[in-house]
Amino acid sequence: MSNSIQAICMPKWGLSMKEGTVAAWLVDEGDEISPGDEIMDVETEKISSAVEASESGILKQQVANEGETLPVGALLGVIGNADSSGEDINAFITEFQANYVPPADDEEDVGAATENLELEGRNIRYLKKGEGGSPLILVHGFGGDLNNWLFNHDALAGQHTVYALDLPGHGSSSKDVGEGTIVNMVEIISAFMNALELDKAHLIGHSLGGAIVLSMAITYPEKAASLTLIGSAGLGEEIDGDYLNGFIAAERRKDLKPHVEKLFSDPALVTRQLINDLLAFKRIDGVQHALEKVLASFAPNGKQSNILRDKLKDVSCPILVIWGANDRIIPASHARDLADNVKVEIIEGQGHMVQMEAATKINQLIDDATT
Amino acid sequence: MARNISYQQAIGEALAQEMERDQTVVIMGEDVAGGAGAPGEDDAWGGVLGVTKGLYGKFGDRVLDTPITESAFIGAAVGAATAGLRPVAELMFIDFMGVCFDQIFNQAAKFRYMFGGNAETPVVIRTMYGAGLRAAAQHSQCLYPVFTHIPGLKVVTPATPYDAKGLLIQAIRDNDPVIFCEHKSLYTLEGDVPEEAYTIPFGEANITREGDDVTIVTLGRMLHVAQEAADALSKDSINCEIVDLRTTSPIDTDTIIESVENTGRLVVLDESNPRCSIATDVSALVSQEAFDSLKAPIRMVTAPHVPVPFAENLEDLYIPDAEQVKQAVNMVMGK
Numbered sequence: 283m284s285n286s287i288q289a290i291c292m293p294k295w296g297l298s299m300k301e302g303t304v305a306a307w308l309v310d311e312g313d314e315i316s317p318g319d320e321i322m323d324v325e326t327e328k329i330s331s332a333v334e335a336s337e338s339g340i341l342k343q344q345v346a347n348e349g350e351t352l353p354v355g356a357l358l359g360v361i362g363n364a365d366s367s368g369e370d371i372n373a374f375i376t377e378f379q380a381n382y383v384p385p386a387d388d389e390e391d392v393g394a395a396t397e398n399l400e401l402e403g404r405n406i407r408y409l410k411k412g413e414g415g416s417p418l419i420l421v422h423g424f425g426g427d428l429n430n431w432l433f434n435h436d437a438l439a440g441q442h443t444v445y446a447l448d449l450p451g452h453g454s455s456s457k458d459v460g461e462g463t464i465v466n467m468v469e470i471i472s473a474f475m476n477a478l479e480l481d482k483a484h485l486i487g488h489s490l491g492g493a494i495v496l497s498m499a500i501t502y503p504e505k506a507a508s509l510t511l512i513g514s515a516g517l518g519e520e521i522d523g524d525y526l527n528g529f530i531a532a533e534r535r536k537d538l539k540p541h542v543e544k545l546f547s548d549p550a551l552v553t554r555q556l557i558n559d560l561l562a563f564k565r566i567d568g569v570q571h572a573l574e575k576v577l578a579s580f581a582p583n584g585k586q587s588n589i590l591r592d593k594l595k596d597v598s599c600p601i602l603v604i605w606g607a608n609d610r611i612i613p614a615s616h617a618r619d620l621a622d623n624v625k626v627e628i629i630e631g632q633g634h635m636v637q638m639e640a641a642t643k644i645n646q647l648i649d650d651a652t653t
Numbered sequence: 654m655a656r657n658i659s660y661q662q663a664i665g666e667a668l669a670q671e672m673e674r675d676q677t678v679v680i681m682g683e684d685v686a687g688g689a690g691a692p693g694e695d696d697a698w699g700g701v702l703g704v705t706k707g708l709y710g711k712f713g714d715r716v717l718d719t720p721i722t723e724s725a726f727i728g729a730a731v732g733a734a735t736a737g738l739r740p741v742a743e744l745m746f747i748d749f750m751g752v753c754f755d756q757i758f759n760q761a762a763k764f765r766y767m768f769g770g771n772a773e774t775p776v777v778i779r780t781m782y783g784a785g786l787r788a789a790a791q792h793s794q795c796l797y798p799v800f801t802h803i804p805g806l807k808v809v810t811p812a813t814p815y816d817a818k819g820l821l822i823q824a825i826r827d828n829d830p831v832i833f834c835e836h837k838s839l840y841t842l843e844g845d846v847p848e849e850a851y852t853i854p855f856g857e858a859n860i861t862r863e864g865d866d867v868t869i870v871t872l873g874r875m876l877h878v879a880q881e882a883a884d885a886l887s888k889d890s891i892n893c894e895i896v897d898l899r900t901t902s903p904i905d906t907d908t909i910i911e912s913v914e915n916t917g918r919l920v921v922l923d924e925s926n927p928r929c930s931i932a933t934d935v936s937a938l939v940s941q942e943a944f945d946s947l948k949a950p951i952r953m954v955t956a957p958h959v960p961v962p963f964a965e966n967l968e969d970l971y972i973p974d975a976e977q978v979k980q981a982v983n984m985v986m987g988k
Binding site (some may be wrong): 503 | 655656665819847849850851852853854857859860863907
């Protein structure tokens with residue numbers, strides 16, 4: 283029965299992760315686990331999160347010790363079933379360790395992971411993962427970047443070719459946002475698809491990115507294979523204006539942290555490095571101006587101006603709407619009473635960054651909706 | 654996009670980007686262009702260690718070579734700043750600053766105050782400091798405490814290429830006189846630096862490592878010594894929190910105190926001589942503001958109260974090292 287033995291490995295969260303530290307085991311040896319169960323907490327320089335099970339079975343052995351720092355892909359534990367003997371497990375571990383090669387400490391590898399496109403005079407950074415399958419485009423929200431999908435890139439690449447891009451004014455893309463409107467952003471994504479010769483793609487948008495992909499499906503119905511809108515803008519008027527203005531105004535760590543904590547259901551996920559990375563982004567010339575312009579267009583005076591709710595019924599491709607029940611930025615009530623052609627999934631206990639905090643669940647929902 | 658470049662390149666890039674952006678930014682100093690009789694523009698030296706190499710070819714007459722008269726060109730830079738330019742003067746070694754104290758202490762630092770807030774002096778004085786390059790007693794000092802003492806000056810001591818670029822751009826855009834201190838032995842240090850221009854605000858310390866046992870407050874080159882010590886101490890399960898001040902004036906007192914309130918122990922690591930130094934300043938601050946949080950007496954790790962020796966073995970002994978930091982941490986931990 284050795285083929286029922288599965289390795290739990292150190293995940294790779296985001297482009298720059300090389301190693302992680304096992305903060306705590308959350309299941310004991312002998313415990314039954316199911317897909318989506320949190321197995322252990324792992325801390326990296328950038329982020330802390332739980333490693334979730336992708337298989338069901340019994341945790342046979344905790345290979346990594348708490349406090350241990352291990353490279354990406356290293357063996358953390360072994361899952362088996364009731365029939366797996368101690369010998370099978372030991373043989374599996376011996377074989378795994380004999381074949382395991384830690385990733386080379388190669389700086390070039392980090393830069394090469396993203397690519398750049400010149401679109402309408404702007405540089406657009408994007409990440410491509412996976413080969414084959416229908417293309418899937420991930421569009422982040424206001425103030426975000428392609429790393430908002432760091433727990434989704436690899437998982438979704440199993441079935442799709444995944445593209446995640448930095449919108450203009452965001453991440454490492456050019457800071458020129460034009461008028462900063464949703465229409466501008468739609469044109470960029472349309473140009474992005476044309477440049478990469480993608481006729482049609484599954485469009486996944488988070489927050490402001492949701493309003494953008496929805497608008498895209500209305501303007502260019504032929505380009506949308508399906509829509510997944512996560513904690514999406516564009517479905518109602520309310521949005522936390524204090525968050526939006528506070529995010530723009532904060533110049534220092536102390537001022538920014540309370541705003542960023544609102545994004546997550548678990549504030550412990552807001553690590554110092556996460557705040558430092560956001561500050562490093564906000565301090566780049568042109569970012570402040572870009573964010574102000576985008577905000578003035580999509581949510582002036584603390585209210586969303588571009589409500590596309592009534593257009594949902596006219597969208598011909600499948601639409602999935604996902605919301606964290608406790609979203610403090612855009613309320614989950616916007617997922618209520620949507621048109622009949624919309625499938626809705628509310629994730630209990632989750633906040634605005636539900637695609638990060640409940641990644642396994644969200645990846646599953648997206649996979650189901652797009653294959 | 655961030656790429657891996659050196660501390661020296663990061664400074665050169667900050668200068669080039671600000672000169673490109675703002676026509677009022679000019680550079681002056683000894684051999685910053687090419688020096689009298691230097692070969693062609695392409696081969697111009699760009700300062701004694703080549704930090705400004707390439708700028709003369711791009712910006713021509715905005716890169717001014719000066720005679721070897723610090724008092725004259727620092728005075729000229731201060732005057733030009735009051736008249737609408739944003740000069741970045743390079744004063745080769747911080748040790749030579751003594752000949753222009755009047756221009757800095759009594760003029761630049763005082764203009765805003767003496768003219769009732771109506772005068773601004775947006776001048777940056779870039780200068781090299783620190784031991785380790787076998788440059789002897791007159792070219793190796795850490796004199797940032799002297800400038801930190803003077804109200805009206807801002808004092809910056811970047812420890813990494815990322816900080817060097819962001820803090821220098823901030824310094825050039827700042828409307829007050831800034832003493833920008835570059836550690837000689839950091840010039841070759843490499844790190845990720847965004848291509849775009851960006852700023853880092855003054856008075857925000859950087860916690861480069863989080864820990865609950867001991868706070869190490871440090872700055873400049875010593876950040877890397879602190880990190881080496883903290884790496885070694887973590888093997889003994891001692892978790893250090895490292896606070897890199899980034900600027901000594903203004904100084905981020907909140908971050909220092911919050912960290913000590915959490916750890917209860919403080920080691921201050923400063924390459925300057927021990928009397929009236931950043932080490933004494935931070936120690937005094939914490940004993941006054943966070944005394945009740947302290948579980949052990951504060952320890953200072955500094956150079957000794959002697960000139961920097963020229964003999965290699967003595968200079969190596971002079972510079973605080975990770976072993977001394979480990980000992981100090983162990984002492985405050987009661988080990």
